[in-house]
Amino acid sequence: MxxxxxxxxxxxxxxxxxxxxxxxxxxxxxxxxxxxxxxxxxxxxxxxxxxxxxxxxxxxxxxxxxxxxxxxxxxxxxxxxxxxxxxxxxxxxxxxxxxxxxxxxxxxxxxxxxxxxxxxxxxxITDLFELRVKAKEMTGFSNIIGCDSKMVDVFRQIKDVSGYDYPVHIFGETGTGKELVANAIHNESMRAGGSFVPINCGALPEGLIESELFGHVKGAFSGAIRDKKGRFELAHNGTIFLDEIAELPKLLQVKLLRFLQEGTFEKVGGEKTVSVDVRVVSATNKDLKKEVQKGNFREDLFYRLNVIPIHIPPIRERKSDIPLLVDHFLSKAPTIKGQRPVRISQEALNALLDYNWPGNVRELQNAVQFAIVRCKGKIIRPDDLPLELKEKSSEKPRRGPVRKLSADDVRAAIVKTGGNKARAAKVLGVGRATLYRFLGDHPEVLQEN
Missing domain, CATH: 3.30.450.20 (PAS domain)
Structure with a gap:
């Protein structure tokens, strides 16, 4: 045989x-x-x-x-x-x-x-995402750091819109990471091999923004010595991100509306119609509906842009992400003479958790970078933090010894509060940082709930 x-x-x-x-x-x-x-x-x-x-x-x-x-x-x-x-x-x-x-x-x-x-x-690998969520192993998605349920909802939205080309409008306070979310939408989409082209609509003079967006032809105005491609042409087969869209002048709102309807435009000073294939993602820290009511933003354009709205929660509503973000910023700190802070003290972390963060993640990053420069050893202390955080920390002195936690007590508190860690910390009579550190050392407590 x-x-x-x-x-x-x-x-x-x-x-x-x-x-x-x-x-x-x-x-x-x-x-x-x-x-x-x-x-x-x-x-x-x-x-x-x-x-x-x-x-x-x-x-x-x-x-x-x-x-x-x-x-x-x-x-x-x-x-x-x-x-x-x-x-x-x-x-x-x-x-x-x-x-x-x-x-x-x-x-x-x-x-x-x-x-x-x-x-x-x-x-x-679609189901792996939900498995990680259910196992409470989600610490980030597409270069965005977060594990709070509000951020997991944002991650789900990014994943859900990835297979479609519909316009997305991102809204949230200054510093929440709107461009990161826009970039994630692009990277998760079928356009990921194309260009991601951002433009801040509020950062350019009104006389230049039309040229920046749609380009111009030679001789269109004084200084136009050659033809120039605009951001929409540069984003062909990719994604254009229009940040601070509420600042777009009325005249350009009309031109943008036409592009969203027909996919075409003319360059400044040009007569030839240009057609490009671009996905539009917009963002603002203003309430666009209120801007429409005030007459500052076209209602028809609002509905064209707001096909899929995504709200990014401020950091004060997801404070459980602060320890993750701090660890991330510390890991990205440059090495100077082989020395850098390797961790943050519990007292300093408590101060970060107690602060309201009006500037959101961007302000948190600045505070961590300030502390890295100020810190003289390998541990960041409260004295190394910016003045406004130290003042806030001194307003709420912590009284008495920190309670020793047990797995059974923590498990019961989390069940009682429906998984809300901030409320669970109050039930246990400890600071949030203490509870987060305990959960980091005992992940099985969360996995059992």
Whole structure:
């Protein structure tokens, strides 16, 4: 009887297809003209497309657009591809479900080392997000730090909008991280391979902002010595972030409205209509509805921009994130002569937790950086903090010894307060920092609730 070898198994087409169909990863293979010649069972399950409906077709036509979004290397006339590329992508499958995938794309070559196609292997990791949330292991998402339930809701919204191109409007107080959220929306979207182009609408003179947004032609005005592309053209196939959108002049509100309706505009001084493919994300720290009521902002533009609103909570409403943020800022501190503060004292952390943070995360970062410079040892003390924090801390002296906590007491307090850690700390008679430090040392307490 002939012994089986891996070569014998793989040389048989049916055996090979049986192996590939039983993998836990989706597999798509296409030639250099994007014609799909293999599509395994897991790829059918993840994407919702049937093998017989896509094999032999251009993958862009079969799936209604580039499966890899802006990361697709086969959108232009000449493929721009390296041997292997790895990246996350978010898709909306044929069933209308938003799914997050980990993708690995590899160039295939024949025995003569000639390129003949691409093998894409992908795994659905959508459920891992919810598992991390349920296990209370979420400490951040897409470069945004946070574990508070309000921030987890923001993370969910970012994930949910990633598969769609609808305009998003972000609102929140100054310093809450609106640009970080906008960048996360871009990075999680199908446009992640394209450009993310931010512009602050309130930082430019009214006479320049139209040129900055839409560009100008040579001779359009004094000083226009050459044609210039605006931010919308630079963001083609990517995302433009319009920060401080409430400051946009009325005349430009009309032009922006037309772009959102038609996807076209004219450059300053130009007659040619320009068409670009751009996702618009806007942000403001003002209440746009009130600006509409005051007559400062067009109502029709508000509804065009506010298709998907995302509110970022101020840090005073998510103080459980402060220890995480402080640790993050300390980890990013530059090393000077091999020395930097390695941790913050409980007393100093208490002062940070008691402060109201009108400047939000940006002010917290500034305070930590100030303390790093001021600190003479390896531990940040209350005296190393900015004056306003020291004054606030001195207003609320802590009385008596810190109570020793037990796992049973903490578990009972968290259950009693419905998971609200700030209220649980009051029930236990300890400072919030004490409770957070205890939970950091005993994560099993949260996992059991």
């Amino acid at each position: 002939t012994s089986l070898t891996i070569d014998n198994i793989l040389s048989n087409r049916k055996n090979l297809e049986r192996i590939l169909d039983n993998l836990k990863d989706g597999i798509i293979a296409h030639d250099l003209n994007r014609r799909i010649f293999y599509f395994n069972r897991k790829a059918e399950e993840i994407t919702g497309y049937r093998r017989e409906d896509v094999v032999g077709k251009d993958c862009h036509e079969a799936m209604g657009g580039p499966f890899c979004g802006s990361r697709c290397s086969f959108c232009g006339d000449q493929p721009l591809f390296v041997d292997t590329a790895e990246y996350p992508i978010n898709i909306v499958n044929q069933r209308g479900e938003s799914r997050r995938l980990e993708m690995t794309a590899t160039m295939m070559r024949d025995e003569n080392n000639k390129e003949f196609g691409v093998l894409a292997v992908f795994r659905d």
